[in-house]
Amino acid sequence: MQINTFEEYQKAYDKSVKEPEAFWSDIAEKFSWQKKWDNVLEWNFKEPDVKWFINGKLNITENCIDRHLPEKAGTVAFYFEENEIGKPSREITYQQLHDEVCKLANVLKSFGVQKGDRVCIYLPMVPEAVFSLLACARIGAVHSVVFGGFSAQSLQDRINDSSCKVVLTSDGAFRGNKTIPMKPTVDEALKQCSSIEKVLVLNRTGEKVNMQQGRDFEWKEQVSKQSPQCTATTMDSEDPLFILYTSGSTGKPKGVVHSTGGYMVFTCYSFLNVFQYKPEQVYWCTADVGWVTGHSYITYGPLLAGATSVIFEGIPSYPDAGRFWNVVDKYKVNIFYTAPTAIRALEAAGLDYVKPYDLSSLKVLGSVGEPINEEAWQWYYKNIGKEKCPVVDTWWQTETGGILISPLASITKTKPGFATLPLPGVQPVLVDEKGNIIEGNGVEGNLCIQFPWPSILRTTYGDHERCRATYFATYPGLYFTGDGCRRDEDGYYRITGRVDDVINVSGHRIGTAEVESAINQCEDVVESAVVGFPHDIKGQGIYAYCIVPNSLKSHDEIKKEILNCVNKVIGPIARPDKIQIVSGLPKTRSGKIMRRILRKVAEGEINNLGDISTLLDPQVVEEIVKGKI
Numbered sequence: 079m080q081i082n083t084f085e086e087y088q089k090a091y092d093k094s095v096k097e098p099e100a101f102w103s104d105i106a107e108k109f110s111w112q113k114k115w116d117n118v119l120e121w122n123f124k125e126p127d128v129k130w131f132i133n134g135k136l137n138i139t140e141n142c143i144d145r146h147l148p149e150k151a152g153t154v155a156f157y158f159e160e161n162e163i164g165k166p167s168r169e170i171t172y173q174q175l176h177d178e179v180c181k182l183a184n185v186l187k188s189f190g191v192q193k194g195d196r197v198c199i200y201l202p203m204v205p206e207a208v209f210s211l212l213a214c215a216r217i218g219a220v221h222s223v224v225f226g227g228f229s230a231q232s233l234q235d236r237i238n239d240s241s242c243k244v245v246l247t248s249d250g251a252f253r254g255n256k257t258i259p260m261k262p263t264v265d266e267a268l269k270q271c272s273s274i275e276k277v278l279v280l281n282r283t284g285e286k287v288n289m290q291q292g293r294d295f296e297w298k299e300q301v302s303k304q305s306p307q308c309t310a311t312t313m314d315s316e317d318p319l320f321i322l323y324t325s326g327s328t329g330k331p332k333g334v335v336h337s338t339g340g341y342m343v344f345t346c347y348s349f350l351n352v353f354q355y356k357p358e359q360v361y362w363c364t365a366d367v368g369w370v371t372g373h374s375y376i377t378y379g380p381l382l383a384g385a386t387s388v389i390f391e392g393i394p395s396y397p398d399a400g401r402f403w404n405v406v407d408k409y410k411v412n413i414f415y416t417a418p419t420a421i422r423a424l425e426a427a428g429l430d431y432v433k434p435y436d437l438s439s440l441k442v443l444g445s446v447g448e449p450i451n452e453e454a455w456q457w458y459y460k461n462i463g464k465e466k467c468p469v470v471d472t473w474w475q476t477e478t479g480g481i482l483i484s485p486l487a488s489i490t491k492t493k494p495g496f497a498t499l500p501l502p503g504v505q506p507v508l509v510d511e512k513g514n515i516i517e518g519n520g521v522e523g524n525l526c527i528q529f530p531w532p533s534i535l536r537t538t539y540g541d542h543e544r545c546r547a548t549y550f551a552t553y554p555g556l557y558f559t560g561d562g563c564r565r566d567e568d569g570y571y572r573i574t575g576r577v578d579d580v581i582n583v584s585g586h587r588i589g590t591a592e593v594e595s596a597i598n599q600c601e602d603v604v605e606s607a608v609v610g611f612p613h614d615i616k617g618q619g620i621y622a623y624c625i626v627p628n629s630l631k632s633h634d635e636i637k638k639e640i641l642n643c644v645n646k647v648i649g650p651i652a653r654p655d656k657i658q659i660v661s662g663l664p665k666t667r668s669g670k671i672m673r674r675i676l677r678k679v680a681e682g683e684i685n686n687l688g689d690i691s692t693l694l695d696p697q698v699v700e701e702i703v704k705g706k707i
């Protein structure tokens with residue numbers, strides 16, 4: 079499954095385009111199937127309807143765990159590094175992983191969870207989070223992980239959207255020097271979630287929590303009663319594996335649905351090839367299981383490949399900015415995968431935090447989540463990789479399930495700021511505004527993919543039309559990513575950022591419409607407009623313009639209220655970095671907010687606002703610019 083040279087990459091790529099079915103079936107053969115597929119692929123991007131490994135039967139956890147047991151029962155699957163520094167690491171071997179997953183799967187069964195039921199996972203970054211995903215998959219339940227930083231209301235919306243039956247959660251989370259309550263948030267959310275029957279509560283922080291009789295159960299007590307054997311439920315290739323909510327340019331977050339067979343094949347293939355993982359290496363991805371990176375490259379990809387990984391509960395700055403390098407040194411990490419925002423924050427902290435640690439075990443450095451600026455790339459390459467480790471800048475999305483454009487470590491020549499070349503099986507195209515495909519090199523356009531890869535999203539939960547309209551209707555016949563992209567003279571791809579109303583804050587995707595609707599729930603605000611602006615550490619920050627008429631409160635008070643409101647409706651990750659109180663917003667005569675102008679002002683480009691002649695009231699702009707200064 080692993081490519082070893084650039085020539086092999088080119089050959090694999092050619093074959094994947096000319097004979098995609100033969101290409102992917104050769105790879106799929108390497109897994110353990112309860113029944114082989116009849117046909118490899120059927121697809122159209124019109125409805126859309128994509129099916130891979132048709133009528134194949136399997137269970138992904140047998141491939142993640144059982145398949146490895148003959149040789150790897152005693153091999154470490156995960157080292158767990160706690161939030162608190164200096165704690166001995168907890169080691170989870172493949173055999174222990176098997177037993178824990180089976181026991182938890184049996185708890186779910188005892189709760190009445192059946193194949194196809196949805197289970198919500200709201201947990202900190204502890205091994206039980208990974209066990210939870212796998213326990214669901216073991217019995218064919220569809221997991222829906224909600225990131226621990228989301229508010230009760232967001233959690234409630236997500237639980238209700240897919241009518242989850244059970245929530246797996248924790249009393250709280252350790253995060254740096256803070257203890258964050260989680261069970262109280264779940265309690266708040268469950269006030270209006272009629273589908274939830276049972277809640278399993280992990281004791282992590284030891285904080286006393288309310289336990290509702292008949293609904294809430296103590297994790298360890300339940301798990302310890304169960305057998306460490308649980309027959310894996312037979313799944314069809316196209317049965318859904320999970321739902322993961324993600325923001326778009328309009329409306330509420332969508333539940334992106336991934337299916338089983340294709341997702342398995344692609345996450346394993348991409349993991350092995352991008353990172354060039356070799357047996358016995360130690361791999362560490364710093365993401366949270368609440369995001370797709372934690373699904374594909376902490377849980378499924380590495381386990382499918384039989385890898386040994388580190389799971390880290392904490393944050394990069396605790397107890398100080400040397401924590402990542404301390405962990406790399408402690409576990410002799412060979413492959414390290416993180417986000418540009420973390421790299422920039424650690425760069426800003428200075429090299430004194432890097433120097434005390436031995437980083438010589440490192441072989442590959444990965445980056446994900448947002449465009450990596452050249453300065454951060456160089457700092458990472460020089461100071462962390464000591465100019466010996468390739469930086470793999472991996473471009474992908476929640477919807478793509480796995481990495482689509484990235485160098486293959488030590489195989490593809492890298493270029494700072496470039497995700498470089500598509501993986502085999504991935505056919506990117508750039509299109510202009512009208513949807514014409516732009517051929518040749520040295521060009522720029524909107525990034526689309528013209529052929530299905532095995533882990534493409536299948537639908538958005540409960541609303542297939544929304545999936546079609548969002549991804550397949552802008553440019554008929556193509557999957558539209560929402561990203562702008564340049565293809566340089568060498569045919570290398572550089573992602574330039576979102577072209578829609580989505581902002582990328584510290585690698586987290588946030589829809590401006592969602593933040594606006596949260597702000598508008600604030601009593602004193604009548605209207606708001608949210609845009610992104612360049613932020614040194616976060617990549618993009620959130621800039622909110624808010625109309626607050628005739629209030630007796632001070633601006634500071636109102637700003638505080640707005641922040642609280644966003645906290646409550648979405649969660650701390652969507653809190654605006656800057657709030658400007660204005661008396662009006664620049665609108666066209668048809669009433670559309672001119673975000674282009676608001677973006678310019680937020681960026682500080684006030685002398686270059688472009689054409690404002692179509693504005694209903696050009697004076698508003700003058701006032702906004704003055705307010706900004």
Ligand code: WT7
Binds near residue numbers: 445
């Ligand atoms: C959006 C997807 C991929 C897992 C984490 C984020 C941006 C992601 C890169 C990269 C430039 C990137 C894109 C994309 N993005 N990786 N290497 N270079 N931009 O997943 O929350 O679904 O966000 O993140 O804009 O569309 P996500």
